[in-house]
Amino acid sequence: MVAVPAVQVQLFATLREVTGTSRLALEASSVREVLSLLASQYGEELRRRLFTPAGQLQETVAVLVNGRNIRFLQGPDTPLRAGDTVTLIPPVAGG
Amino acid sequence: MTGWTGKMLRVDLTAGETSVEELCRHDLRDFVGARGLGSRLLYVAGAYAVDPLAPENPLIFATGPLTGTYAPSGGRYNVLCRSPLTGAIAASNSGGYWGPELKFAGFDLIYVTGKAASPVYLWVNDGRAEIRPADGIWGKTVSETEDAVRAQTHPEAKVACIGPAGERLVRIACVVNDKSRAAGRSGVGAVMGSKNLKAIAVRGTRPVRVADKEGFKAARKRAMEKILSHPVTSGGLPTYGTAVLVNVINAHGAFPTRNFQTGVFAEAERISGETLAKEYLVRKKACFACSMACGRPTLIPSGPFKGSGEGPEYEAAWALGADCGVSDLAAVTAANWQCNEMGIDPISYGATLACAMELYQRGYLTREQAGREMRWGDGQLLVEGVRLTALREGIGNLLAEGSYRLASEFGHPELSMTAKKQEYPAYEPRAVQGIGLNYATSNRGGCHVRGYTISSEVLGIPEKLDPLVPDNKAFWVKAFQDATALVDSSGVCLFVTFAIGAPEIADLLAAATGEAYTTESGLLAGERIWNLERMFNLKAGFTRADDTLAPRLLSEPMPEGPARGQVSRLEVMLPEYYRLRGWDEEGRPTEETLARLGLKW
Amino acid sequence: MARKMLVVHPEKCTACRLCELACTFHQDGEFHPLTARLTVGIFPEEHVFVPIVCEQCEVAACQEACPSGAIWRNAVTGALEVDTSRCVGCRMCVMACPFGTMVHAEAGGKMQKCDLCQGDPQCVVACPWGALEYVEPNDAALARRREVARRLAEVLKGVTV
Numbered sequence: 001m002v003a004v005p006a007v008q009v010q011l012f013a014t015l016r017e018v019t020g021t022s023r024l025a026l027e028a029s030s031v032r033e034v035l036s037l038l039a040s041q042y043g044e045e046l047r048r049r050l051f052t053p054a055g056q057l058q059e060t061v062a063v064l065v066n067g068r069n070i071r072f073l074q075g076p077d078t079p080l081r082a083g084d085t086v087t088l089i090p091p092v093a094g095g
Numbered sequence: 096m097t098g099w100t101g102k103m104l105r106v107d108l109t110a111g112e113t114s115v116e117e118l119c120r121h122d123l124r125d126f127v128g129a130r131g132l133g134s135r136l137l138y139v140a141g142a143y144a145v146d147p148l149a150p151e152n153p154l155i156f157a158t159g160p161l162t163g164t165y166a167p168s169g170g171r172y173n174v175l176c177r178s179p180l181t182g183a184i185a186a187s188n189s190g191g192y193w194g195p196e197l198k199f200a201g202f203d204l205i206y207v208t209g210k211a212a213s214p215v216y217l218w219v220n221d222g223r224a225e226i227r228p229a230d231g232i233w234g235k236t237v238s239e240t241e242d243a244v245r246a247q248t249h250p251e252a253k254v255a256c257i258g259p260a261g262e263r264l265v266r267i268a269c270v271v272n273d274k275s276r277a278a279g280r281s282g283v284g285a286v287m288g289s290k291n292l293k294a295i296a297v298r299g300t301r302p303v304r305v306a307d308k309e310g311f312k313a314a315r316k317r318a319m320e321k322i323l324s325h326p327v328t329s330g331g332l333p334t335y336g337t338a339v340l341v342n343v344i345n346a347h348g349a350f351p352t353r354n355f356q357t358g359v360f361a362e363a364e365r366i367s368g369e370t371l372a373k374e375y376l377v378r379k380k381a382c383f384a385c386s387m388a389c390g391r392p393t394l395i396p397s398g399p400f401k402g403s404g405e406g407p408e409y410e411a412a413w414a415l416g417a418d419c420g421v422s423d424l425a426a427v428t429a430a431n432w433q434c435n436e437m438g439i440d441p442i443s444y445g446a447t448l449a450c451a452m453e454l455y456q457r458g459y460l461t462r463e464q465a466g467r468e469m470r471w472g473d474g475q476l477l478v479e480g481v482r483l484t485a486l487r488e489g490i491g492n493l494l495a496e497g498s499y500r501l502a503s504e505f506g507h508p509e510l511s512m513t514a515k516k517q518e519y520p521a522y523e524p525r526a527v528q529g530i531g532l533n534y535a536t537s538n539r540g541g542c543h544v545r546g547y548t549i550s551s552e553v554l555g556i557p558e559k560l561d562p563l564v565p566d567n568k569a570f571w572v573k574a575f576q577d578a579t580a581l582v583d584s585s586g587v588c589l590f591v592t593f594a595i596g597a598p599e600i601a602d603l604l605a606a607a608t609g610e611a612y613t614t615e616s617g618l619l620a621g622e623r624i625w626n627l628e629r630m631f632n633l634k635a636g637f638t639r640a641d642d643t644l645a646p647r648l649l650s651e652p653m654p655e656g657p658a659r660g661q662v663s664r665l666e667v668m669l670p671e672y673y674r675l676r677g678w679d680e681e682g683r684p685t686e687e688t689l690a691r692l693g694l695k696w
Numbered sequence: 697m698a699r700k701m702l703v704v705h706p707e708k709c710t711a712c713r714l715c716e717l718a719c720t721f722h723q724d725g726e727f728h729p730l731t732a733r734l735t736v737g738i739f740p741e742e743h744v745f746v747p748i749v750c751e752q753c754e755v756a757a758c759q760e761a762c763p764s765g766a767i768w769r770n771a772v773t774g775a776l777e778v779d780t781s782r783c784v785g786c787r788m789c790v791m792a793c794p795f796g797t798m799v800h801a802e803a804g805g806k807m808q809k810c811d812l813c814q815g816d817p818q819c820v821v822a823c824p825w826g827a828l829e830y831v832e833p834n835d836a837a838l839a840r841r842r843e844v845a846r847r848l849a850e851v852l853k854g855v856t857v
Contacts, residue, residue: 067657091326094337381712
């Protein structure tokens with residue numbers, strides 16, 4: 001049996017307020033799994049911020065794996081390895 | 096006139112005279128206002144050939160046609176001159192209430208030349224102006240100056256002034272208005288100081304009018320609907336301010352640390368927007384006519400840095416924090432307040448101190464020469480250094496010259512993280528390719544707000560571009576630069592462009608001025624302004640060789656993080672950029688390009 | 697049903713002054729903070745911002761002071777309005793008003809004041825943060841009591857009797 005990788009999840013800005021945490025550890029083998037685990041753990045408010053009503057990842061939410069946006073990897077199917085860091089960024093900007 | 100007042104106040108400090116002049120309608124239309132109009136006047140005056148700190152260098156305070164209206168965030172003005180830091184054109188943008196007040200006083204801009212025999216301030220009161228002695232005010236800090244000038248003029252007067260740094264011709268001095276809003280970059284404060292001009296107080300009781308009231312109302316409504324429904328402009332910016340980017344940019348490995356030795360700051364969390372909001376934020380504050388309210392009034396209740404003020408913004412949190420290796424947010428916040436009080440650009444100050452720290456780290460600057468230790472992460476030095484720099488005391492006298500001159504003094508100009516001698520802001524060109532091209536080609540030297548490709552390369556607005564790839568970045572850099580020139584010239588804040596763009600700005604401009612601005616003609620005006628600034632710099636002696644980055648960014652691979660192994664691919668992007676701009680291989684606009692833009696040498 | 701009133705929540709104000717701009721653009725067709733019928737008091741050192749509006753007082757000093765009987769109450773909105781055909785521009789109302797919300801029109805020399813935009817105050821529409829509300833007084837008072845109660849509840853949570 002293959003062990004499910006243990007990964008670190010980093011949350012920024014409003015996502016911290018919704019979850020009450022800035023960092024947590026999860027076991028997941030893809031970004032998609034991380035997102036659904038989070039949504040089930042933290043309920044409707046987080047689900048609404050991460051996903052469209054149709055269940056797609058929100059355009060305005062950025063997800064990084066080890067600092068690379070999954071847009072430029074394999075999207076939600078991006079596989080994870082033990083020790084990877086997944087970063088979730090709500091829509092923010094500055095300058 | 097509507098939108099514009101059509102009037103400029105000319106001030107000759109040598110002669111001690113002021114006069115009111117009409118502005119040329121063609122110039123207004125073609126160069127829009129603020130940054131564009133000011134650049135036009137500088138070019139016509141031949142300011143590219145003057146010594147930046149000589150009386151002949153014009154110092155222009157210019158508003159745009161949307162300044163003073165309820166166009167989204169329509170409260171901006173620009174300070175323009177030839178920069179004493181770069182020798183290139185300087186156009187520094189500020190918010191607050193001062194710009195609109197100038198419009199209410201009946202002027203689009205103030206054009207200052209000459210040098211007063213002794214310190215003065217200018218009192219602009221509803222279409223009239225008076226040059227007054229500033230004897231008891233010279234030497235004061237920004238907030239003291241503002242209070243003193245207001246006491247001598249009018250309780251409702253708005254004040255733009257320099258602090259002790261501008262007085263001492265510190266090359267990274269800024270002009271501060273409303274105590275905590277700054278025309279920050281390129282040393283415009285030193286030019287004001289060189290003229291013995293301490294402050295400009297303005298009181299205006301006149302209206303600003305628009306050509307088409309219903310059209311303006313409708314255009315504004317369309318723009319506001321987008322701004323108020325966009326998650327960034329209605330949520331992210333107001334809630335966390337700009338410093339929310341600390342964690343975001345650091346997570347991308349693009350957060351320059353210890354003078355760009357790496358792109359990851361292990362202690363970023365401690366200086367982040369989230370931490371600032373939790374520890375020191377009092378509330379959110381807006382500039383004139385702005386719904387985004389990204390201003391951060393802050394308070395430190397106890398400890399060595401006890402006090403209150405505004406900020407830091409993202410850029411200052413980075414420059415005073417990660418770039419100097421400082422993770423004590425109280426020290427960063429207090430240093431930012433000191434920068435406001437002394438009238439110093441916190442980006443260039445932090446980056447120059449960081450350069451000194453690296454010189455010290457490598458043994459090029461000794462303890463003996465510095466008069467003290469210059470260690471990474473020293474919060475006390477960070478805060479004290481602001482005052483030393485403003486007063487040119489000890490090591491401060493070298494910091495006051497900016498990092499390029501500092502590093503050259505010790506024989507290592509390659510350690511200055513600058514383009515055209517101006518310090519880069521808070522994004523690593525090795526981790527975000529397009530922003531490096533923008534730094535290299537920015538007409539005012541190292542700068543993010545000439546072409547903020549971070550919006551697309553990191554934040555995904557409006558396009559989603561891979562930050563590590565140089566492909567097609569030339570196209571986007573040009574697009575951002577041209578659109579930004581239009582926005583800066585109109586008088587609204589650049590931050591509205593997270594939600595709206597040239598179509599909305601053009602509609603507002605057309606309704607305000609009665610001129611037939613369209614998306615196309617607006618962007619063409621932006622491109623015209625960009626090329627005019629370029630022509631200024633070429634006449635000032637800049638060449639292709641100046642469109643470059645620090646050697647570290649071009650040849651030393653990023654040591655760690657998501658961009659590990661990367662260097663800036665400027666050599667790939669720059670030729671494409673010249674071609675897209677219609678410039679020759681030396682970076683000079685071709686005759687066809689100039690003809691298309693209606694420009695002449 | 698009681699007439700609605702302008703209620704100010706200074707804690708939500710960000711000092712952007714959009715209310716002043718929307719007011720004069722609606723009333724006079726120009727952007728002119730000096731003649732806005734409301735003003736944001738800005739105290740940057742204390743980080744406090746307070747919009748001051750006309751309270752449309754039941755016993756109104758402006759109305760009582762007016763020698764020409766030019767100030768009348770709109771029965772629909774409850775706003776006190778200036779009848780410019782009767783106003784002689786003597787500015788007694790300026791002296792009488794405890795809030796300073798009477799405005800002297802530069803053109804024509806007559807007085808102007810907040811008329812609640814005939815029941816749709818544009819300052820309220822323009823405020824991005826809900827710092828200005830147009831509500832019935834008892835609703836406003838009730839909402840304020842609930843807010844105070846909520847804050848008290850927070851404190852009480854930590855108290856064991």
